[in-house]
Structures are given as structure tokens and as C-alpha cells.
Amino acid sequence: xxxxxxxxxxxxxxxxxxxxxxxxxxxxxxxxxxxxxxxxxxxxxxxxxxxxxxxxxxxxxxxxxxxxxxxxxxxxxxxxxxxxxxxxxxxxxxxxxxxxxxxxxxxxxxxxxxxxxxxxxxxxxxxxxxxxxxxxxxxxxxxxxxxxxxxxxxxxxxxxxxxxxxxxxxxxxxxxxxxxxxxxxxxxxxxxxxxxxxxxxxxxxxxxxxxxxxxxxxxxxxxxxxxxxxxxxxxxxxxxxxxxxxxxxxxxxxxxxxxxxxxxxxxxxxxxxxxxxxxxxxxxxxxxxxxxxxxxxxxxxxxxxxxxxxxxxxxxxxxxxxxxxxxxxxxxxxxxxxxxxxxxxx
Amino acid sequence: xxxxxxxxxxxxxxxxxxxxxxxxxxxxxxxxxxxxxxxxxxxxxxxxxxxxxxxxxxxxxxxxxxxxxxxxxxxxxxxxxxxxxxxxxxxxxxxxxxxxxxxxxxxxxxxxxxxxxxxxxxxxxxxxxxxxxxxxxxxxxxxxxxxxxxxxxxxxxxxxxxxxxxxxxxxxxxxxxxxxxxxxxxxxxxxxxxxxxxxxxxxxxxxxxxxxxxxxxxxxxxxxxxxxxxxxxxxxxxxxxxxxxxxxxxxxxxxxxxxxxxxxxxxxxxxxxxxxxxxxxxxxxxxxxxxxxxxxxxxxxxxxxxxxxxxxxxxxxxxxxxxxxxxxxxxxxxxxxxxxxxxxxx
DNA sequence: TTGTAGGCGTTATCAT
DNA sequence: ATGATAACGCCTACAA
Numbered sequence: 001x002x003x004x005x006x007x008x009x010x011x012x013x014x015x016x017x018x019x020x021x022x023x024x025x026x027x028x029x030x031x032x033x034x035x036x037x038x039x040x041x042x043x044x045x046x047x048x049x050x051x052x053x054x055x056x057x058x059x060x061x062x063x064x065x066x067x068x069x070x071x072x073x074x075x076x077x078x079x080x081x082x083x084x085x086x087x088x089x090x091x092x093x094x095x096x097x098x099x100x101x102x103x104x105x106x107x108x109x110x111x112x113x114x115x116x117x118x119x120x121x122x123x124x125x126x127x128x129x130x131x132x133x134x135x136x137x138x139x140x141x142x143x144x145x146x147x148x149x150x151x152x153x154x155x156x157x158x159x160x161x162x163x164x165x166x167x168x169x170x171x172x173x174x175x176x177x178x179x180x181x182x183x184x185x186x187x188x189x190x191x192x193x194x195x196x197x198x199x200x201x202x203x204x205x206x207x208x209x210x211x212x213x214x215x216x217x218x219x220x221x222x223x224x225x226x227x228x229x230x231x232x233x234x235x236x237x238x239x240x241x242x243x244x245x246x247x248x249x250x251x252x253x254x255x256x257x258x259x260x261x262x263x264x265x266x267x268x269x270x271x272x273x274x275x276x277x278x279x280x281x282x283x284x285x286x287x288x289x290x291x292x293x294x295x296x297x298x299x300x301x302x303x304x305x306x307x308x309x310x311x312x313x314x315x316x317x318x319x320x321x322x323x324x325x326x327x328x329x330x331x332x333x334x335x336x337x338x339x340x341x342x343x344x345x346x
Numbered sequence: 347x348x349x350x351x352x353x354x355x356x357x358x359x360x361x362x363x364x365x366x367x368x369x370x371x372x373x374x375x376x377x378x379x380x381x382x383x384x385x386x387x388x389x390x391x392x393x394x395x396x397x398x399x400x401x402x403x404x405x406x407x408x409x410x411x412x413x414x415x416x417x418x419x420x421x422x423x424x425x426x427x428x429x430x431x432x433x434x435x436x437x438x439x440x441x442x443x444x445x446x447x448x449x450x451x452x453x454x455x456x457x458x459x460x461x462x463x464x465x466x467x468x469x470x471x472x473x474x475x476x477x478x479x480x481x482x483x484x485x486x487x488x489x490x491x492x493x494x495x496x497x498x499x500x501x502x503x504x505x506x507x508x509x510x511x512x513x514x515x516x517x518x519x520x521x522x523x524x525x526x527x528x529x530x531x532x533x534x535x536x537x538x539x540x541x542x543x544x545x546x547x548x549x550x551x552x553x554x555x556x557x558x559x560x561x562x563x564x565x566x567x568x569x570x571x572x573x574x575x576x577x578x579x580x581x582x583x584x585x586x587x588x589x590x591x592x593x594x595x596x597x598x599x600x601x602x603x604x605x606x607x608x609x610x611x612x613x614x615x616x617x618x619x620x621x622x623x624x625x626x627x628x629x630x631x632x633x634x635x636x637x638x639x640x641x642x643x644x645x646x647x648x649x650x651x652x653x654x655x656x657x658x659x660x661x662x663x664x665x666x667x668x669x670x671x672x673x674x675x676x677x678x679x680x681x682x683x684x685x686x687x688x689x690x691x692x
Numbered sequence: 693t694t695g696t697a698g699g700c701g702t703t704a705t706c707a708t
Numbered sequence: 709a710t711g712a713t714a715a716c717g718c719c720t721a722c723a724a
Contacts (some may be wrong), residue, residue, distance in 0.1 A: 001492050004462070006717060016696045027718035032693060047487075051463040053402045057700050062399065062441070064464075072431075077634075082418055094459060096410070096442040099431050113440060116350075117397040117701085118410075141393075146347050240563045249523050264640050271642070290421075290635075293608050296642050297615070326712060352701060363711045368703060380709055400701035403716050462715085 064094040066119035075289030076083045083310020100127040121148040143321045162316045163332040171337035172205030184254030188221040190262045215268045260285040283344040297343035351392040355576020378570040412465035421635035430658045450475040467494040508662045509678040518551030519564035521630045530600030534567040606631040629690040643689035
């Protein structure tokens, strides 16, 4: 077992000084052709690579990005990570991932662990619990210590930093418009409680679309799911809620859901109730994932372009890290959504 | 903007030496009650945290784990990461993720980037291209440099290291047995080319199950998909292949697919051909993901317990890292699979 | 052309 | 009880 070789060892073997080795390897003209070749050959033979940690300490930057997301077993977030990783690697950065698991405490702890020198900056999406508690001190502290943050998707106005979001309002408005244009008279929405900013905005888009069609919203067409209760394993209660929704208002002929899972489950319930899709009732979901594509019928969705979000976020962060001037000039990039029409709509 | 504070700054402010500060903070009894309190108060005020990078350099360990996976937008792999992250964090480690994107070169480059001091050990699943080329020198080198590797799922005999796998053979044999026990007389298999070890083993399980039932395999019941061609966006060709399979042999009354996507697509094709599931034809897939659970009908699958794999892999790696004795004693943990019965089987 | 020394932030050992 | 020094691995300004 040959441990990783260091400059010091090479220097000793070749009987020169460490700095000579260092310079030789970086092809400095200070060093004679002779020694340069000798050193380089030796280094190659022993497969020398500078130690990242030492470089990080010296340069006071690690060339790694910390990513904190609420959940990784999730099509959208994993797409974002893929995007981040793509441009990070291309620009010579590594990606270190922390999961908040939608918990405030884990978010804080994870950020603390990474902020102590391990990374140069954060890319993150805020956990639900944090949004609910509206406690953002950890973000503020991190930023005030000179560590940049880029937020994506679940962002918050209180924090002044770069952001990458989609136009949730416009996206959902488009979707609901589509349903209305397709002739739906009673469009229901299945959304989340309002503390999830994106849920709130998507609900608002729904309302605006109705308004454009001179329709007034009806309370019994709006289902606000408490998704703290809807874990992967407790979807049965969601089904019941949706079933109740359909039974309470049996004129429903269109459903807009703020994520694909809600839409898929709603389709299932509708089918069980004997409705034909898309003849009797049409569905559109938010967030385009595997489920949408492979459901029967395949689901029309609003594509959030997760990978692009990740790419943009990483670009923003790295630009910031590599910018010389210290001017704070934060921007918010808005990614266009796209309605992917499939077979759940006419 | 107050930059992160260091021991040196605290020392200067309090007019003591650096080592006094260091000791005071670690509650050394060498330091007087007085100074200890003074230093600790000051440190707390300025929210002092030791710099991880400096610690890493000093201790020659980073307390971070490098994970290389072929793809992250994938239910199974993201579950594994979740498992890794869970136990890593619990034991004070960070997780840094690299994606090989199924490419040999990216796998090698990613490993090189991380192996230069950034991490203490690897957890990885081999890329398809690497498996195909059978070039494992980068794993060997890494290990010979004293950096431990734990492989999961896609492993290889040539490399001597800790491994976490499932019993692919037994899992698929069970699945096919189930179909046969349910009365299927013509069970087809949709699998991958043999260079993917898991595909090969799952095919073997299929054959053994048939053998147990004194059935002989028929060539026209075996579809080996070249999944280099089956990217997310080119599934149409797969559908055609499966349709051809059904048409060539219209007695098929059971299908075993080596992943859930193949199974879902096969179900779709079957339904389009007018077959009733599970009355006319039954389906079982490998790898339990969102698709299986929410398909119509829901798909019976072999659960691989991805999260548990991740947890076990991380445990194995960290145990190894923290073990004193240098004895090489590699083990292979086999995770039990589980047949999750849903509505695609009787 | 080569080498020395200092520093990145921390801890441990050995003075004082 | 406190402090000076060396070391982790690297780079670089400044000698020699």
C-alpha cells in the first residue's frame, strides 16, 4: 500500500528542496530544464496530485459547493442536483449534499457543519418547517459571514441573495387556463397549505385564471392538503379527502393539482368513481416527473425544468464566488415553465 | 460582513497566546478558570467554530465520504443516498456526491478529484460503461493508496473490497416462482444485456425458476434490451420491441421485467393489445419505486431496499475508517429482497 | 537556478 | 497556568 505521495517526499527522494519541486511541477522557468524533467518524471511515476485540503487551506477556498435540499428521493430535487453537478464539475467544483429532511433543525445543523470551511457557498431550497416557522436567522448569519447563498424554488423575500425560481403564478394560471379553454366549467384545485410559498402562488394562479374567465371561486372546489400528514406511507387519507371532494361537488370536470402525485392520485380516485379521463374530467399537474409520463392516461403537467434550475443556480453561485468586486448585486432568475400536454387533457 | 473568526484573532483580542485559546476552548484543566471563561465567552459571542479544513489537514482525515453513482434522477440511487446520508450524518460525516452518468471517463475523473485528500473513502456503484469495458484499474489504484471503497448493487468480483448487494438471483427467482405458482404457463422476461451484472443474475434467476417447474426456456420469451439505446427520451423503440415480443408469442401470460420501467411499459403495451391485467397476463418488476406504487394497476415488484443498502454501505465504510487494526477483512452484506404484492398479479 | 521562510488554522508537545 | 514551536501539505515572496 503506497500512500499518496507529497511534495516533501519527492523533494527528499530527489534531494532537492520542496519549493524546487513545487516550481518544477508548475513548469516554472526558474527551474532548469534538467531538474524540471527529472521532477516531473518522478511525480508522474508516483502519480503525484496536490492535496486538495492543503490547497483549500492555503487558498482559503475549497472549490466545493454545499447543497441543502429538503429531500432527495424526489424527481424534482434530484434533477436540480444533476444540473448543479453538471456545471459545478465543468467549472472545477465539487458538490457536497446535505438533506434537511424538511426539518428546521437539520437544516441549521447541516449548514453549520458545512459553513465551517468545508465549502465556498450554498445552493439551497428551504425546508417546509423553516418556512412555517419563518425563522431565517441561519441564512442571514451565513450571508453576513461572507458566504454566498443561492436559493432555488422555495425562496423567501426576507433574505437578500441570488435566487432561481419559476413563475409559479404564471405556470399555474396557464395550466388552469388550458382547462378552462378546454371547456371545463368546474375546475377544482388540490393544493397545499399556504405556508409553502409555491403552493400559495399556484393557488393564486388558479384564482386569477378563474377571474379571467369571469368565474368566481367556490370554496368546495378548493382542497388544501396538509402535506405534513401526507407522507409516502399515508396516502390513503389523501385519497379519502379527494373522494370527498368529488362527491361533494359532482360537477367537477377539471382538476389542477400543485404536484404530480396529487394529480395521479386524483385521477385514480376519479377513475374508481367511474369517470372517464379526459372525456368526463381533465387533469393537469405541476412538476413534470416520471409519474406523469408513465401514468395511464399520461398526465398533462407544468414542467419546472429542474435541471435548468440547478444549472442556473450553480452558475450564479460560481460567478459570484469568482467575481472580484465585492459589490452586492443579487439577481433573481425566473425559469420559464412549459405545459407538457399529454392524455389527461383534451 | 464579519468574516469567520479564528483562534489567532481571539488570541490577539484577548491578549493571550493561540495555544491558550485552543486549550481554553477545549476545556483543558491546564487553563485557569478565569481565562477559560473569558475565552469561551468571547468565542461564543463571535460564534467561533474550528475550521474544518485546518482540522482535516492536521488530522489527515476529512470526515467526509465520497459517493459516486451512475445517475441521481433515479429512485433507487436516491434512496441509497438518503441511507448513506442518514448514517453518515449520525456519525459525524459529510457526503460529497459525484455522478458518473454511466460513463467510464467521468467515473475516473470524479474519483481522482475526490481522492486527492477531499474524502476518507468511497461508496460507489459501477457505471455501465465501466462494466462493459471491464477496466477496473482506478478502483485498484484507489484501494492500493489506502483509500477504502465500499461497492453497492453494481459490484464486481475482481475488486477486493466491502460490498453491499442484494441477492439478485434469489429475488428474481422468487418473483418468477410467484408467477408460475399463480398459474402462468408462458412467462416472458424483459432484461438487459449481460454485461450489467445484475441483469445477468436476474436472468439466471428466471431460468432457475423455470427449471424448478420443469419448464424449458424458450428463446422467444426472452427479450434482452440494449439499454444504452433506451434513454429516457427514446422509449418508443422499447415499446415496439415489447409489442413484437407479445405478437411473436401470443400465449404469454406472465412477464418478469428486471426494472420497474420496463414492467410499466410492458403493461401499457399489453393493455393496448387488449389484454386484461392480471386476468389475462400478470406482471412483476424489479426495483420498487414510485412508478410501481402509483401505476394502474399497481405493480407487484421486488423491493431492493435501497435506503437500507445505503445505510449498510455507510456503516461498513465508517467502521473500516475508524478501525485501528490494519487487517484487511472485507465483507459482503447481502440485503434480503422482498416481494411487494400489488394488483398486477393475482 | 535553487533554497529558505512564512503562512493558511489547528492541535499536541514541550518549555517556561 | 501560559506560551512557543512544530507539524499537517502547499505555495510564493524573497534570499542566496
